[in-house]
Amino acid sequence: MKRIIIDREQCDGCLNCNVACISAHQEGSNFYxxxxxxxxxxxxxxxxxxxxTGYTPIxxxxxxxxxxxxxxxxxxMQKDPVSGHVSYDEAKCAACYMCVMNCPFGVLTxxxxxRTKVIRCDFCEDQPDGPSCVRACxxxxxxxxxxxx
Amino acid sequence: xxxxxxxxxxxxxxxxxxxxEVEPNTQVTVISRDDCVHSRCMLHHFLGHERDEAGIxxxxxxxxxxxxxxxxxxxxxxxxxxxxxxxxxxxxxxxFFDKLLIATGAxxxxxxxxxxxxxxxxxxxxxxxxxxxxxxxxxxxxxAVVIGAGLVGMDAASALLKRGxxxxxxxxxxxxxxxxxxxxxxxxxxxxxxxHGADFLLSEKVVAVDLDxxxxxxxxxxxxxxxxxxxxxxxxxxxxxSFDFLDKTGIATEKAILVGDDLQTNVxxxxxxxxVTGLSGIWPNAMKQGRIAAINMLGERxxxxxxxxxxxxxxxxxxxxxxxxxxxxxxxxxxxxxxREDHSSYRxxxxxxxxxxxxxxxxxxxxxxxxxxxxxxxxxxxxxxxDVCDLEYSDFYAVDPENGEYHYAV
Ligand SMILES: Cc1cc2nc3c(=O)[nH]c(=O)nc-3n(C[C@H](O)[C@H](O)[C@H](O)COP(=O)(O)OP(=O)(O)OC[C@H]3O[C@@H](n4cnc5c(N)ncnc54)[C@H](O)[C@@H]3O)c2cc1C
Numbered sequence: 115m116k117r118i119i120i121d122r123e124q125c126d127g128c129l130n131c132n133v134a135c136i137s138a139h140q141e142g143s144n145f146y147x148x149x150x151x152x153x154x155x156x157x158x159x160x161x162x163x164x165x166x167t168g169y170t171p172i173x174x175x176x177x178x179x180x181x182x183x184x185x186x187x188x189x190x191m192q193k194d195p196v197s198g199h200v201s202y203d204e205a206k207c208a209a210c211y212m213c214v215m216n217c218p219f220g221v222l223t224x225x226x227x228x229r230t231k232v233i234r235c236d237f238c239e240d241q242p243d244g245p246s247c248v249r250a251c252x253x254x255x256x257x258x259x260x261x262x263x
Numbered sequence: 264x265x266x267x268x269x270x271x272x273x274x275x276x277x278x279x280x281x282x283x284e285v286e287p288n289t290q291v292t293v294i295s296r297d298d299c300v301h302s303r304c305m306l307h308h309f310l311g312h313e314r315d316e317a318g319i320x321x322x323x324x325x326x327x328x329x330x331x332x333x334x335x336x337x338x339x340x341x342x343x344x345x346x347x348x349x350x351x352x353x354x355x356x357x358x359f360f361d362k363l364l365i366a367t368g369a370x371x372x373x374x375x376x377x378x379x380x381x382x383x384x385x386x387x388x389x390x391x392x393x394x395x396x397x398x399x400x401x402x403x404x405x406x407a408v409v410i411g412a413g414l415v416g417m418d419a420a421s422a423l424l425k426r427g428x429x430x431x432x433x434x435x436x437x438x439x440x441x442x443x444x445x446x447x448x449x450x451x452x453x454x455x456x457x458x459h460g461a462d463f464l465l466s467e468k469v470v471a472v473d474l475d476x477x478x479x480x481x482x483x484x485x486x487x488x489x490x491x492x493x494x495x496x497x498x499x500x501x502x503x504x505s506f507d508f509l510d511k512t513g514i515a516t517e518k519a520i521l522v523g524d525d526l527q528t529n530v531x532x533x534x535x536x537x538x539v540t541g542l543s544g545i546w547p548n549a550m551k552q553g554r555i556a557a558i559n560m561l562g563e564r565x566x567x568x569x570x571x572x573x574x575x576x577x578x579x580x581x582x583x584x585x586x587x588x589x590x591x592x593x594x595x596x597x598x599x600x601x602x603r604e605d606h607s608s609y610r611x612x613x614x615x616x617x618x619x620x621x622x623x624x625x626x627x628x629x630x631x632x633x634x635x636x637x638x639x640x641x642x643x644x645x646x647x648x649x650d651v652c653d654l655e656y657s658d659f660y661a662v663d664p665e666n667g668e669y670h671y672a673v
Pocket of ligand 1: 210212269270271272273274275294295296297302303304305306307338339340341366367368369388389390414415418505508536537538539543544545546547549575576
């Protein structure tokens with residue numbers, strides 16, 4: 115399957131991946147017009163900073179054994195047997211947030227504005243050029259790699 | 264190989280799906296009393312008329328056909344012959360198996376309170392069948408009484424409020440959601456429910472239900488002397504593992520079906536998963552047990568190790584809470600209780616000797632999933648010079664260089 119791989123050593127915390135992610139999920143916006151102040155602007159990837167360890171990129175792994183899928187009681191999250199990615203059907207989701215509770219890496223989060231859905235990486239499935247975070251990284255620290263399952 | 268699965272809910276469906284994923288040629292028959300696959304965690308959305316029956320299914324409509332699984336719905340297993348390896352059903356069929364999975368879940372319990380068991384308008388809230396009966400009552404009822412303010416009772420109450428009934432919730436503890444919340448985090452929920460028309464009678468006990476001449480319970484009598492009028496009564500006072508067809512089969516049971524780490528019962532080739540095992544009473548664990556039992560039935564060996572089962576999330580009226588582990592420690596247990604509050608959340612972390620044993624986070628619960636891992640693995644935090652409320656997964660970050668999966672550096 116394809117997984118987003120980030121070279122932590124390369125990351126200088128510029129957050130372009132965050133902005134690109136928000137923009138990719140904000141209808142009709144681009145890097146210049148994206149509204150970062152609006153309540154629905156939530157990135158699906160995270161860069162954490164710690165003075166001792168520096169920048170740590172936390173991106174959804176679309177895990178081999180996804181705890182989010184096993185905890186999903188509505189059937190909204192499914193592991194696609196072909197792509198290996200975890201799909202999410204917002205209409206099916208009942209916002210119980212057991213997936214947020216069960217994600218061992220703290221990647222999943224409720225939507226801030228309505229608390230009716232989950233904010234999660236969709237691998238930019240509707241974008242022809244693949245994940246927006248990859249394209250946005252000026253250090254080319256983010257790439258999509260084929261990994262074995 | 265022929266596998267029979269009894270139960271078409273979290274554990275049963277997860278097992279069926281896994282079997283077909285791993286060994287598509289296995290012959291699988293699922294037998295369920297349910298006539299419609301549904302998620303019990305969404306029953307309140309059905310009763311509240313936010314979703315229809317299809318809307319509370321957790322599989323798509325073609326699941327059984329697409330996966331070539333035979334589904335005998337609306338059918339109850341009434342007997343099991345372990346020597347002949349056959350189950351019998353309430354419509355007189357005898358079905359043979361090589362391996363059997365019992366995933367019959369739990370049933371609600373009606374306490375032996377005078378009048379409560381006899382009253383004809385008392386309903387549990389476990390199956391779609393219960394929700395359909397309540398739905399019909401809602402057409403005419405005005406006053407609903409919910410006995411028990413756990414998650415199930417609160418789910419039911421929220422739906423009855425949506426339907427415009429006057430709802431009174433009676434609870435023995437001094438606050439609602441007592442297994443998940445402390446008094447402080449329960450209060451905002453009680454306020455939300457009250458704002459939508461609910462009354463809470465806390466630290467109260469039902470002592471009797473008075474029946475009218477038709478056998479319907481019309482008045483609830485409380486230990487305090489109060490009495491409450493009722494048109495419809497929901498009992499949400501707990502559940503019991505459900506396995507009455509196992510009488511005299513030799514399968515070892517106590518309050519639940521006893522299983523080993525491989526989820527096999529004491530009888531070879533017969534497995535159990537989900538609420539019926541008493542190992543857990545929550546959806547994620549039932550799913551995982553179903554998956555593990557399936558893999559073991561197919562001849563691999565996978566053990567059920569992820570036993571942490573005191574965990575839940577609550578979301579009513581857009582107020583979200585995460586609850587993990589022991590959240591109401593007794594003073595004599597000598598825990599450290601760390602509380603932090605700000606404009607967006609209330610956090611309470613219960614610790615001893617650098618190990619977390621309980622967590623409540625109310626408000627912003629984003630990214631908090633790693634906390635469960637810290638409790639489950641009993642990760643020692645005493646060496647970290649960071650406030651426990653500020654911890655994140657990134658403090659334990661480690662990556663598998665081969666496949667890019669994350670794990671914990673400890
Ligand atoms: C209202 C409500 C809200 C809940 N909310 C949450 C929540 O927010 N989070 C959470 O984690 N958990 C929640 N739960 C608990 C969760 O639903 C259960 O843990 C889960 O459903 C257990 O799955 P199971 O497969 O073990 O059994 P069950 O869901 O109990 O299903 C049992 C299956 O077996 C069938 N069956 C039983 N006996 C027979 C028989 N003799 N013959 C044939 N078929 C039979 C039934 O028809 C059914 O298909 C909730 C439960 C309820 C009732």
